[in-house]
Amino acid sequence: MKTHFDALARTAANHVPLSPISFLDRAADVHRDTTAVVTGQTRRSWSEVRDRVRCVAGGLVVAGISDGDTVTVLAPNIPELFELHFAVPMTGGVLSTVNTRLEAETIAYIIDHSDSRLVIVSSDLRPVLEKALSLLDSPPPVIEIVAPNSKSAQSCEAGGKVYSDLLAAAPIEGNYLPADEWQAITLNYTSGTSGRPKGVVYHHRGAYLMALGTVAAWQPAGRPVYLSVVPMFHCNGWGHPWMLAILGGKMVFPASNAPEHLFAAIAAEGVTHFGAAPVILQMLAESDAAPSAPFDPPLQAMTAGAPPPPAVLERMAALGMDVMHVYGLTETYGHISQCLPQDSWAALPPAEQAEHRACQGVALPMVEELAVINRAAGRPTPRDGETQGEVAIRANTVMKGYYKDPAATAEAMKDGYFWSGDAAVVHPNGYMQIRDRLKDVIISGGENVSSVEVEALLYRHPDIRTAAVVARPDPKWGESPCAFVELREGAIADEAAILAFCREHLAGFKTPKSVIFREIPKTSTGKIQKFQLRKLVKELD
């Protein structure tokens, strides 16, 4: 039934498409002279960054980029990549950031599959890009971001297009918001551990809500000083570049991700916040470059990608780093759950606190529903901390879908949820905890064994640096847990010692039956490649 309320229509005054582009324009106005980016000796204010972005966008338009055109960027975290997070969407184009650690073949696949119209590459990655382009029949044009002091000023000499050509263009004009907030904004390819990488499409609405929701969840005070560690080619840096524009924060680009460079940048610029994978936290925790006194006020770190071992969280706390553990997937723009600390935890002993903090927790404010569901039974699992189900998500920060893959899109978003493929339990306090990728669960004698749970215990052993547990075919139990271990330098623990340690803390069916000492294979992004370990296990038997 139509009511008088329904008669009131959307107008240009009261309905604006949600887009993170809006945050940049506001930042240039509100935070105008405040520093937006710092790299080496270069500092630029928010109004300078906005002016540059408008020119880059103008240059992209001249280069032929418009609505729905993919622009590929192959670059580490540098200010230009930050600028392109605004400039490409301003043209209506779609920013496709590519993992810089990929091999040429996969880069070629992504450029081709994404229908890329233009590739922007940093000097250091030009060689691998050239190799990738040589594999394509009709490679797109290339623009190089020439590194200062780099030798590859050849590009300019050779008449190749460079980023500064874009900057020299007239600024983009007119209303550059998308006509529809559902329009695509970025394209992020998954790491493709199980087949070809899939192209995850984000939209303007989701990117806007991701940034604003992250502010409400992380609650930075004033203008955060943010250390750029998490690569912008992962879920667009978890939406943090857009978030900084809301708050007028400063993005500090360290010389590298080596602990000494990170600690130096923290001290030099007064860093207050950063996001990083657990492996980086571990490096920081173990570095000799760590300052002797804990940070005060504590440094705020967001971590995701794998459940950080409780031992690492404990060491971070001692360093004066508050770790907010979050969980998410490429398909969800990054984090959609956070381990929000509860007041009651403060009174617990550090080890227990760390256990709570290792949970993936509760939904972020912009997430509608975070459920753990027994798919066979079609209902949520009980909150018993034991029964596993699959993590399912409903949110405006769930991807539009997979690019040119309607079958995978439909499969991923069945029955009103996005299905994560992650197995989890829900604790009595409502906090969700990931047990495993569904395919990593070990089924021993009919019991589910979480490889993550066994790994967390192994990380508590003082001699172990890295641990990974996979299923090993077992004549009696079907499968049994098999532990791969990298020891710390000088450590002497042997298989018997480690198995004894496990038996002391774990139920019998969870205790590994064997321990293998060797280097553990990892992806270019530092994720452990369990499929490689499973292959190794099969070779053993």
Add this chain to the structure above:
Amino acid sequence: MKTHFDALARTAANHVPLSPISFLDRAADVHRDTTAVVTGQTRRSWSEVRDRVRCVAGGLVVAGISDGDTVTVLAPNIPELFELHFAVPMTGGVLSTVNTRLEAETIAYIIDHSDSRLVIVSSDLRPVLEKALSLLDSPPPVIEIVAPNSKSAQSCEAGGKVYSDLLAAAPIEGNYLPADEWQAITLNYTSGTSGRPKGVVYHHRGAYLMALGTVAAWQPAGRPVYLSVVPMFHCNGWGHPWMLAILGGKMVFPASNAPEHLFAAIAAEGVTHFGAAPVILQMLAESDAAPSAPFDPPLQAMTAGAPPPPAVLERMAALGMDVMHVYGLTETYGHISQCLPQDSWAALPPAEQAEHRACQGVALPMVEELAVINRAAGRPTPRDGETQGEVAIRANTVMKGYYKDPAATAEAMKDGYFWSGDAAVVHPNGYMQIRDRLKDVIISGGENVSSVEVEALLYRHPDIRTAAVVARPDPKWGESPCAFVELREGAIADEAAILAFCREHLAGFKTPKSVIFREIPKTSTGKIQKFQLRKLVKELD
């Protein structure tokens, strides 16, 4: 041109209508046992509040409320009104909160004009409501929120419907989000200083963004403890009830708005935040009940409704209260600009800081554009701090429109902006400052005189408690400023002294030609009624 990106459709997994209802469900999950409301001896957690809200919504459905039905509430700030901010929208109904200080005739007009299907009233306001209903041909049914210990338990005895009947209903079932986020959520009638009150319609999308944008602008730490001062019948309490659900904050209901009750509640519950009109800040600043030491950490206050005199801001700072001055209108869900403090201000002398803080500032994060426009010329005014224009706004937090008033709706939202009717200047730093309601500007010898500017000076005079300046017809200059003044107790300043004080600080054409000592007429909400003063002025001549 359709692209592969456009082929990816909205599904239940990746597109959820934006509604503040979602924040309550999340709060019940995430902040479950944390206190949500405190009133007298009663404390309720977020999960209790959610359970109550679901029952109240269930009761409303039983009472026949559904999509597009107006539910009128006439009540001061009490927990039930807080609950109704979620319960009514859950039914698809539209919450119409009515100013409790209005006279019966206007209440009757609002109930009638809004097509109200049900009135919910607190015991103390039952008499004025009965008078209002007696003026209507077919008054809607009434449900009473019976005050604890009130004498009006008659309602129950007389078989009348009471709020606890709603609570006794079965909780609402199914998906209670609106089908479309553009659906109406609340209806707020303007104070109607220039004619009949107009019904301002808010929608779910705007209410959601208002709440989330306010978090990003105010940046509360942790779970704020919020003192309920600003009436929820004003712009739904500036969206703060919905904002608290995001953060799991606590809403503290003081015994009254008397300074001693406010200070007592602040101390008892550890209040960290509140919103209040400048008149309340002034009462706090001047109260004997103020604690002797300044609040540490400072109390965070948001104020709006009139530019707070710099003198009041100075006194608040001394008390340990950080005042965030915001600006907005009923038509913009409350605040759309904020006087965001700049780092450079900290080094300035207190008086200069206070002048900066008296500006209305810059757009909030969820506001697309805040412009000051010369309507005749059709362009923004220069940033010179002198040239006046009209404040114009584009935002998702601009109302749907005026209920049943298409002409006024179209007039207010012409040319892609909502036109505020407020005259302002923009300072060189980009900060907007309201000079006046357009109709309050005094034109003296062809020069615009801002009554607000003259009033701000008068407030700096130690003998003046309240000041208001209006145009007085002037045979020579067309108009001249005329000052109305209330003196403090025991003060002795006379007209000559005040005029001398003005001449010392103001340009000649801005200096009032006359000072009138008398009680200044105010609306039920404490706003000075300039139209009454203008009438008085005409009687003088």
